[in-house]
Amino acid sequence: MRGSKLRNVSLVVIFALLACAEPLIASRFYKFVLALAVINVIMVMGLHIIFGLTGQIFMGMAGFWGIGSYILALITTRLGLGFWPALLLSSLGVGLMGLVLGIPTLRLKGYYLSITTIGFGEITRFILMNWSPVTGGVFGVFNIPRPNFGSFVFTNDAHFYYFSLVLAAILAVIASILEDSKYGTAFKGVRDDELAADAIGIDSTGIKVMAFITCGLFVGIGAGLYSSLLTYISPEVFTLEESFRFVTMVLIGGIGSLPGAIVGAVLLTFLPEMLRFLQSWYLAIYGLIVLGIVIYQPAGIMGALQGYLDRRMIAARREGKEYGAS
Amino acid sequence: MALLSSRQATKYFGGLCAVDNLDLTVNEGEIFALIGPNGSGKTTFTNLATGMMAPTSGHVEFQGTIVSGQRPHAITQMGLVRTFQNLRIFSSLTVLEHVTLGHFCRTTTGVWSNILRTKQVKEEEEEIRARAEEVLDFLGLLDKKNWLAKNLPYGQQRLLEIARALATEPKLIILDEPAAGMTMQESNDLIHLIRSIRDRGITVFLIDHKMRLVMNVSERIAVLNFGRKIAEGTPKEIQENPDVIEAYLGKGRRTA
Numbered sequence: 256m257r258g259s260k261l262r263n264v265s266l267v268v269i270f271a272l273l274a275c276a277e278p279l280i281a282s283r284f285y286k287f288v289l290a291l292a293v294i295n296v297i298m299v300m301g302l303h304i305i306f307g308l309t310g311q312i313f314m315g316m317a318g319f320w321g322i323g324s325y326i327l328a329l330i331t332t333r334l335g336l337g338f339w340p341a342l343l344l345s346s347l348g349v350g351l352m353g354l355v356l357g358i359p360t361l362r363l364k365g366y367y368l369s370i371t372t373i374g375f376g377e378i379t380r381f382i383l384m385n386w387s388p389v390t391g392g393v394f395g396v397f398n399i400p401r402p403n404f405g406s407f408v409f410t411n412d413a414h415f416y417y418f419s420l421v422l423a424a425i426l427a428v429i430a431s432i433l434e435d436s437k438y439g440t441a442f443k444g445v446r447d448d449e450l451a452a453d454a455i456g457i458d459s460t461g462i463k464v465m466a467f468i469t470c471g472l473f474v475g476i477g478a479g480l481y482s483s484l485l486t487y488i489s490p491e492v493f494t495l496e497e498s499f500r501f502v503t504m505v506l507i508g509g510i511g512s513l514p515g516a517i518v519g520a521v522l523l524t525f526l527p528e529m530l531r532f533l534q535s536w537y538l539a540i541y542g543l544i545v546l547g548i549v550i551y552q553p554a555g556i557m558g559a560l561q562g563y564l565d566r567r568m569i570a571a572r573r574e575g576k577e578y579g580a581s
Numbered sequence: 582m583a584l585l586s587s588r589q590a591t592k593y594f595g596g597l598c599a600v601d602n603l604d605l606t607v608n609e610g611e612i613f614a615l616i617g618p619n620g621s622g623k624t625t626f627t628n629l630a631t632g633m634m635a636p637t638s639g640h641v642e643f644q645g646t647i648v649s650g651q652r653p654h655a656i657t658q659m660g661l662v663r664t665f666q667n668l669r670i671f672s673s674l675t676v677l678e679h680v681t682l683g684h685f686c687r688t689t690t691g692v693w694s695n696i697l698r699t700k701q702v703k704e705e706e707e708e709i710r711a712r713a714e715e716v717l718d719f720l721g722l723l724d725k726k727n728w729l730a731k732n733l734p735y736g737q738q739r740l741l742e743i744a745r746a747l748a749t750e751p752k753l754i755i756l757d758e759p760a761a762g763m764t765m766q767e768s769n770d771l772i773h774l775i776r777s778i779r780d781r782g783i784t785v786f787l788i789d790h791k792m793r794l795v796m797n798v799s800e801r802i803a804v805l806n807f808g809r810k811i812a813e814g815t816p817k818e819i820q821e822n823p824d825v826i827e828a829y830l831g832k833g834r835r836t837a
Contacts, residue, residue, distance in 0.1 A: 429696055436695040437685055437706070444671050444682050451669035454631065456657035456686030456749045465692070511673070 259435055261561060265514035266431065270424050273521070277416055285528075290416045292524035294480050297423050299504050299520040300430050300513065301473030306502065307511045308434060309466040310446030312365065315356070315372035316501040318379035319471055321493035323349045323478025325383060328396040328488055338402045338483065346475035353471030357464040364449075376498050383490035395489030399482045419480050426473060430513055433469070442466055443511075507548050509555025518556050584609040584753055584784050585630065585661070589639035590649065592625050592808075599625040601808035602639065607753065607786055612779050614787040614795045616819075617805030618828060623788045624666055626805075627757050631663045632656045643753070658686050660752035664742045664759060666788075670730045677726040679741055680713035683748025713748060720744045720774070736767040743774070753784040760791045772798050796820065804828065 273293065280286050298320060305313050326345035330336050336344075360371045383390045390396070401409045402418060409415040433439055444452045445459045452459045482488050504523045508515030526544065530537045552559050585607040592600040600622040607613045615623050628634040630641045632653040641649040648656045671679060688709065690702045717723040720740045725733065730741055739759055746754055756775070760768040768791060775798050779785050789795050795802065796816045804812040804819060806828040812819055819825055 432696055432698065433692075436702075437681065437688060437690075437709075438692060438695060440674065440678050440682050441685055443673055443678075447671035447673055448669050450633070450653075451665070451671065452682075453653040454633075454657060454663055454665070454669075455683045455745055456654050456662070457682070458652075458654045 259431070261557075261564070262431065262434075262512065262514055265557070265560075266427055266517070269514055269517055269521075270420070270427070273420055274417075277413060283412075286412055286416070288525060288528050290412060290419060290484055291481075292521045293416065293419045293423050294477050294484065295501075295504070295520040295524050296517050297419070297426055297477035297480065298474045299501055299516045300423075300426055301470035301477070302501050302505055303513055303516040304430065304433070304442070304473070305463075305466045305470040307505050307513075307516060308439065308442040308446065309463055311361065311463060311466070312369040312502070313372050313467075313470070314369045314495075314498050314502065315374075315376035315379070316474065317493040317495065317497040318372075318376035319349050319352060319474040320478045320481070320497065321379050321383055321490065322352055323475040324482040324488050324493075325390060325396070326475070327479035328399045328482045329389070331400050332396055332398055338400055342402070342476060342479040342483075345479035346472050349471040349475030349478065350468050351471070353467040353469070354464060357467035361460055361463040361467065373495060373498070376493070376495055380490055380493050383493065390490065393489065393491070395487060396482075397487050399486045399488065401483055401486070415484060419484075422476065422480070426476065427513065427517070430473070434513065438462075438465070446511075503545055507545065507555055509557030509559075509561075512555065512557035515555050515557035582609045583607070585641070585643050585786065587626070587630070587639070587641045590626065590629055590636050590641055591638045592622075592629060592634065593637045598808050600629065600636070603805075603808070603810055605803055605810070607784060608801075609752075609784055610779070610782070611801060612775060612785045612787065612799045614789065614799035614802045615805060616789065616792075616795055616802060619790075621805040622808040623805055624757060625808075627663055627755050627788065630656075630755065631661065654686065657749055657751075660750070661755070662746045662749045662751040662753075663755040664739075664746050664757055666757040666761060668735075668738050668742060670738055670741065672729075672731045674730055675726065676717065676722055676728050676730050676733065676741060677710075677713055679730055679745045680716050680748045681709050683716075683745040684709045684712060684750075687750055716744050716747050719747075719777075736763050739763065739767075740774075743778075747778070747783070751783060753786060754778065755786040755788070757788045758790065759787070760789055760794050768794055 276289060277286065280289060298316065302313060302316055305311050323345045326348045327341045330341040330344055331338060356375055360368060363371055384393055401415060403409065409418050441457055441462050444457060445462050449459045500523055504519035505516045507522065508517065508519030527541060530541055533540055583606045587603050587605040590600055590603045603626060615626065617623055629636050629649050632648065632651045635650045640647045643659060643661045646659065648659065648661060674682065688705055690705050694702050714723060714726065717726055720743065722737060722740060722744060730738065733741060743756065743759065760771055763771065772794060775785055775787065787795065787799060799816060802814065802816055802819045803810055804825050811824045811828060812822045
């Protein structure tokens with residue numbers, strides 16, 4: 256199995272597993288973590304497009320996440336708009352942020368871009384914290400509504416979970432179609448060699464801005480769902496550490512692979528919660544696990560799977576030849 | 582008719598003059614070669630013409646429009662494309678994807694129609710695929726279309742770069758040392774290839790060191806030395822020009 260076929264099969268398996276997981280988890284807390292994992296899945300798909308496919312090391316995910324969460328929270332609680340228009344606006348709002356941030360920064364390359372985007376994330380957090388009249392400052396925003404279909408409201412966590420999972424699946428289909436389109440090839444071309452892409456008539460800055468906007472549209476949806484799941488948000492969540500965590504999700508799953516990013520997101524949502532019992536040792540152990548994967552399996556989980564399948568295919572071919580000889 | 586012309590194009594790197602008041606004219610439909618010793622400014626001139634560097638003074642015109650100083654992708658879209666002296670292959674793309682990506686700048690469908698997979702998108706994809714396969718067939722790479730480009734042998738990677746450039750549907754192609762690292766056989770095949778590129782109606786601007794290749798294939802040659810044009814003419818004229826011989830071989834000791 257190669258490329259897009261392996262991706263599609265993996266996506267179906269992952270979403271089927273996620274759909275089955277909810278009833279199997281007994282604890283209310285882990286059911287909540289599972290819902291958070293699906294929200295992270297939606298957001299990491301955005302990072303997959305700008306970082307995994309287009310190769311731009313974006314370290315400001317917490318900024319996008321924070322902006323999207325606050326857009327939904329403020330629009331529903333202050334302006335009294337419903338959940339759906341608010342979710343649409345948080346997606347468009349973060350998408351617009353992608354454009355606004357992308358045009359000046361995407362001429363920067365490599366580490367310069369990452370440093371600038373770190374700055375963006377931190378500035379966002381401080382604005383959310385200190386612009387009290389609008390954002391409520393350190394106290395955050397309360398009473399954010401859950402999504403609804405007419406009078407049916409997703410107050411039940413299980414309902415909310417399946418609702419998010421369906422949205423995530425739809426977005427995964429969109430991300431896959433985009434990846435297989437000519438734009439997907441252009442993203443990868445810009446990642447592999449920007450100068451060569453320019454030389455064959457591709458506006459690589461334009462392609463990067465486009466990837467950045469798409470990233471924002473995805474993250475905005477995940478961020479809106481996040482506000483709604485928690486019904487309360489405050490600015491201290493959207494830290495640099497979270498931005499690093501999103502980048503690590505992509506790396507652990509296998510950079511450039513959509514199912515990889517998704518597996519990475521689920522894993523890195525559960526891992527910190529499951530290591531809580533270690534208390535003060537937690538960060539050290541968590542760091543070691545991440546480091547271990549990055550050093551011993553640099554192609555990530557999907558890279559390892561691809562390698563395993565390739566070896567099996569070669570072995571099968573060899574066997575076939577021997578049968579042919581006898 | 583002049584397709585590409587350079588008017589007093591000059592490029593300084595600090596105090597070093599890499600291209601010095603260069604006047605060149607490439608006519609439509611010809612095979613033109615730019616030669617010169619290492620460091621004589623050939624690749625710098627390519628960079629000026631394709632927007633990778635801005636000239637210090639002077640300019641380069643393509644079809645009567647000043648292209649020097651414009652952005653590279655815009656120049657390619659106008660029909661002036663280049664290949665690179667050091668290979669620049671997209672390491673994660675297949676051979677076919679390289680060529681379809683070359684067609685990207687000639688496609689018209691937008692993002693939304695691509696996500697909705699409209700009829701136009703499917704037709705466009707079908708057309709690009711057919712064209713890409715035609716270009717690969719032309720270069721003899723069709724049987725390897727599903728290979729990852731980085732797994733091709735070196736000589737074929739060079740051909741793939743030419744295929745990718747041809748896919749942009751250029752009027753003029755600048756080949757920057759296409760024979761570098763090629764075997765004798767491959768560089769002989771290149772002579773036929775360059776002629777058949779021209780027969781497709783594409784003007785060829787060739788930069789190379791290999792005299793056998795240049796003298797065989799080109800109709801007009803300009804010679805650079807220390808950024809200055811020291812000679813221009815037919816291959817025969819160039820071979821007999823004493824300045825060129827001196828630039829390449831050094832000055833002979835005058836013996837009494």
